[in-house]
Amino acid sequence: MNTVQGARRIVVVGNGMVGARFAEEVARLDPAGERVHVTVVGAEHHPAYNRVLLSGLVAGDYTAEQIRLPVPDTPGVTVRTGLSAVSLDTAARTVALDDGTRLDYDELVLATGARAAFPPVTGVSAADGAPGEGVCALRDLDDCRRLLALVRPGAPVVVLGGGVLGLEAARGLQSRGARVSVVESSPWIMRRQIDRAAADILRRRYDALGVKVHSWRVASRWIPGTGLELDDGRVLPGDALVVTAGVRGNIELAKDAGIEVEHGVLVDDALATSDARVHAIGDCAQHPGGGAGLVQPGWEQAAVLARRLTGTEPQARYTGSRPVTRLKAEGIELTAFGEVHTDEEDGGDLEMLTVSDPHGGRYAKLVVRADRLVGSVLLGFPEAAAVLSQLHDSGAPVPADRLALLQGTVPAAPAGDAGERPAPVVCRCNAVTRDDLEQAWLDGARTRESIAAATRATTGCGGCVRDVNALLSGWDTKAPVS
Numbered sequence: 376m377n378t379v380q381g382a383r384r385i386v387v388v389g390n391g392m393v394g395a396r397f398a399e400e401v402a403r404l405d406p407a408g409e410r411v412h413v414t415v416v417g418a419e420h421h422p423a424y425n426r427v428l429l430s431g432l433v434a435g436d437y438t439a440e441q442i443r444l445p446v447p448d449t450p451g452v453t454v455r456t457g458l459s460a461v462s463l464d465t466a467a468r469t470v471a472l473d474d475g476t477r478l479d480y481d482e483l484v485l486a487t488g489a490r491a492a493f494p495p496v497t498g499v500s501a502a503d504g505a506p507g508e509g510v511c512a513l514r515d516l517d518d519c520r521r522l523l524a525l526v527r528p529g530a531p532v533v534v535l536g537g538g539v540l541g542l543e544a545a546r547g548l549q550s551r552g553a554r555v556s557v558v559e560s561s562p563w564i565m566r567r568q569i570d571r572a573a574a575d576i577l578r579r580r581y582d583a584l585g586v587k588v589h590s591w592r593v594a595s596r597w598i599p600g601t602g603l604e605l606d607d608g609r610v611l612p613g614d615a616l617v618v619t620a621g622v623r624g625n626i627e628l629a630k631d632a633g634i635e636v637e638h639g640v641l642v643d644d645a646l647a648t649s650d651a652r653v654h655a656i657g658d659c660a661q662h663p664g665g666g667a668g669l670v671q672p673g674w675e676q677a678a679v680l681a682r683r684l685t686g687t688e689p690q691a692r693y694t695g696s697r698p699v700t701r702l703k704a705e706g707i708e709l710t711a712f713g714e715v716h717t718d719e720e721d722g723g724d725l726e727m728l729t730v731s732d733p734h735g736g737r738y739a740k741l742v743v744r745a746d747r748l749v750g751s752v753l754l755g756f757p758e759a760a761a762v763l764s765q766l767h768d769s770g771a772p773v774p775a776d777r778l779a780l781l782q783g784t785v786p787a788a789p790a791g792d793a794g795e796r797p798a799p800v801v802c803r804c805n806a807v808t809r810d811d812l813e814q815a816w817l818d819g820a821r822t823r824e825s826i827a828a829a830t831r832a833t834t835g836c837g838g839c840v841r842d843v844n845a846l847l848s849g850w851d852t853k854a855p856v857s
Contacts, residue, residue: 382412382451385684386470386480388460388628390417392426393657393673394486395444398452400681408451410685414478416470420457421516422446427670427836430540430703432519434547439516444834463632465650482652482684485640486677487625489658489667490514494535494620498597508599510616513544525615528552533603533611535594536619537564539702542577544617545586546704555586556611558603560620562591568700568711572731573738573752580707580736580754624659624667637661644692646680654680664695670835671804672696699764699803701838710760710838713750713767714742728777739781746772758783761842765800801842804835812843816850823847 385401387394398415405411417423423444431437446454462471463483470478491512493500498507506512511521526532530553534545537559545555557564563574578588589605596604602613624639635641635649639661646654646662655661657673666672675696682688702709718727730739737755741748741763748767753760759781766773766780773780799809807830815829823843827833833840 379408379412379450382408382410383481383684384479385411385413385482385484386478387413387415387484387486388470389486389488389625389657389659390415390419390423390454390456391486391488391657392423392444392670393488393677394484395423395446396674397484397486397656397677397681398454399445399447400678401685402447402449402452404681404685404687405451406449408449411451413452415452415454416458416460416472416478417454417456418459419515419517422454422456424516425834425837426515427703429513429516429519430543430547431837432516433513433522433544434550434705436547436705445828460628463628463653465632465634465653468652480652482654484680484684485629485648485653485655485659486657487628487659489622489624491518491618492621492623493618494594496594496597498599499535499594499616499618506618507597507616509614510597510618512618513540514622522615522617523551526551526553527614529554530614531556531602531612532615532617533558533613534617534619535603536621537561537566537588537590538619538621539565539568539700541617541619542581543703544619545581546584546707548617549584549586550705554612556603556613557581557586557588558592558594558605558611559588559590560593564588564590565700565702565711568715569709569752569754570715570740572729573709573711573740573754576731576733576736576738576754577707577709579733583736584706622658622668624661626659629653629655629659639667644694645683646676646693654684656680662693662695664693666696666698669698669700672698674804674835697768701760701836703837707754708757708760709752709754710757710764711752712764713748714744715740715750715752717742717750730778730781741773741777741780743773743777748773753781756781756783757841761799761801761803764803768800801846802830802832802835802839804839805831807832807839809846812846813850816847821847821851 425442428442459473460470491514512518532553534541534557537557545557549555563571593606603611626636629640630636640655642655642660656676658667679691679693682691699712724745726743728741740752742750820826820829
């Protein structure tokens with residue numbers, strides 16, 4: 376490897392979405408590799424890819440090639456795949472790899488992510504922790520290939536876990552022609568992100584697709600070749616069982632090295648662990664402001680840490696994020712964020728607006744406190760999602776006409792406010808505004824792929840693909856720009 380003399384050595388363990396983004400950010404800030412040299416080590420043999428879109432790969436919406444992430448083509452970044460870190464010596468500042476070699480570092484970044492948690496249910500996992508017969512998770516490309524090999528059109532499949540990933544997997548499998556059942560142990564699906572009223576309508580939407588949702592039910596036994604037995608004695612037929620019942624952070628490397636951990640590797644606002652030369656970002660990190668489980672906070676952490684370690688902004692801090700949950704299921708538009716498990720009985724200056732349309736499969740809930748939007752659930756209101764999430768992020772006052780917000784109208788600036796409202800954010804994962812997209816279009820980007828290359832839009836959760844395509848379609852009807 377050609378390392379610029381004097382460049383500080385950064386080793387990144389983990390070539391997932393967050394580790395790859397860190398390397399990309401460093402390459403952008405230090406393109407010649409004069410300040411730092413980054414070596415990324417990934418256990419998978421594949422290049423980095425967008426794990427958030429795996430359910431779309433199951434559905435057939437994407438190919439493995441289409442969800443790959445860019446690899447920095449700069450002298451300051453080296454990516455090594457197919458290698459695992461097996462131990463860490465913080466005194467010597469070395470990382471031992473499973474091929475017998477060691478990497479020296481000045482700074483170490485743990486981006487080891489998380490793995491599927493298999494519940495203690497008979498038949499779900501083997502004695503060594505591996506998935507049981509006919510059982511698979513949905514965390515990586517190998518899981519996708521295993522699942523698609525198990526599923527045939529018309530065959531029954533059971534998804535264990537009614538969170539975002541489980542529902543996305545269920546929709547993807549249904550679009551492949553499978554007969555799908557979803558089992559959720561909580562009282563309703565997406566229990567953490569949406570309220571019960573929204574979940575009831577969402578369940579009806581899935582039922583109309585032929586996906587049967589069984590909430591408030593616990594799995595008691597997986598019977599290979601037969602199906603999943605529930606706690607009430609029923610057996611749901613299934614040739615395959617997809618487990619999406621939570622994850623566990625990959626913290627063993629840090630724990631074995633004596634670094635402080637709980638359910639994740641403990642980090643502060645500088646994203647440093649109990650060893651100041653070791654940092655953690657993404658799903659393996661545990662920050663007081665949260666952020667694990669969603670890509671946007673991980674990318675924000677990667678950007679902050681890149682600025683710190685390249686010295687371009689050594690005072691940069693990560694103080695938490697305001698995550699937005701988007702359900703990526705074909706034909707279903709669901710966005711949720713902030714405080715949604717609350718009601719007017721909580722008192723104070725809290726107010727709520729709810730719109731429930733079970734027949735139309737739509738539901739909206741706005742939670743306002745002191746004239747600020749503090750939470751929302753939007754099922755079937757795609758135009759309003761971008762406006763409301765931006766209003767939540769900015770902390771700007773909501774307009775007097777709360778209902779108008781559901782039409783996706785950007786609120787007018789208050790009287791006497793001479794400043795301009797910021798451009799609407801289209802791709803929240805990458806903070807790409809409508810103005811950014813239009814500028815890329817004016818610069819010659821005419822396809823979604825070229826827009827993604829220019830702005831990163833659509834490369835995150837995929838929730839903005841619809842909006843980007845609509846904008847491109849509208850702009851393409853304009854006269855050519857001279």
